[in-house]
Amino acid sequence: MTAATEFAPAKINLALHVVGQEANGYHLLDSLVVFADVGDRVSVTPASAMSVTVDGPFAEGVPNDARNLVWKAAERAGIAAQIVLTKNLPHGAGIGGGSSDAAAVLRALGRPDLALELGADVPVCLKATPQRMQGIGDVLADVPRCPAFSLVLVNPGAHVPTPDVFRALQVKTNSPMKAMPTDGDWLAWLKAQRNDLQGAAIARAPVIADALAVLHDAVLARMSGSGSTCFGIYPDRIGAEKAAARIAQNNPDWWVTASQTVGAS
Known part of the structure; x- marks a missing residue:
């Protein structure tokens, strides 16, 4: 792979209905998800060993080791990389910051197939266009007439x-x-x-x-x-x-x- 920089937009659930719960505890959702023009930025560069550097206004408290989803995304792909994560979005905020960051790494690495392994919101964040998200996050459908807001x-x-x-x-x-x-x-x-x-x-x-x-x-x-x-x-x-x-x-x-x-x- 070559070095790549990806935008990781904020994910907004304009509607989120909880429609059931599976025996394993996973909740079943029906949600309209859109993406904003504000977000984090992720740079991925091939390296001999994994590293994550976090900067930006919300860098404080974000792990720079294997606890971070961007690290896990590269690790699952079997690629060592130097990752620079610029946190412009608050974390733990319901707008998919960590999931969108992981999706950005998967886009950079060309490995969208790994999305669901990293969390329920990662597949929809890979799309970055209006989606109806159902199931545990694994059932996605384009919403072709959804306007911008x-x-x-x-x-x-x-x-x-x-x-x-x-x-x-x-x-x-x-x-x-x-x-x-x-x-x-x-x-x-x-x-x-x-x-x-x-x-x-x-x-x-x-x-x-x-x-x-x-x-x-x-x-x-x-x-x-x-x-x-x-x-x-x-x-x-x-x-x-x-x-x-x-x-x-x-x-x-x-x-x-x-x-x-x-x-x-």
Whole structure:
């Protein structure tokens, strides 16, 4: 292989329905996943021995050894590499940071077949275009008419471990998403969907409710994944940037950014 640099975009669950649980404990999902124009960056260079260097605004606390998914991705591929990971996204935030980083390494190495071995979110992060994600994350379908959305992403700094949120979920079998629009009003459709993990996450980290509250002027506000990042959909990028500036000024310790999702290709 030659040296390669890959973008690892933030993964946003615009809707996330928990529709069942297998005997082995894995939860079955039905989710609309999109990707934002903000994310981490991963550089992979062939080397005689594995190494991971982490920099960027969220580097603190990110392991630089075999605990990191980028290391595991290269190791599974049987390739020693020098990996530089620039963390622009908060970790443990429900926006697929680690999974997207691992997917970026697999893209660089040309080994997409290893995705599911590294975690349920890695296969969808390999796609990086709007997807309906079902099963345990292994059943993916392109969403060809999904538009791009202007978002504000807000993370109040709470780390909510995903297994804890799933354990706290009282009802494991919920209704799947409704049929997606073929044309028409995607926002109306999204408003009729849910994130079934939102209540359980707020119970563990009440500050998530505060993050949703500051998105009061959004067309739709919801938590992504298992938290703690929340998103607000705004009519356009200018509106999103104004809202992000307001929220950041009032909450200087939070991660707040305006972004645009990638629409269907």
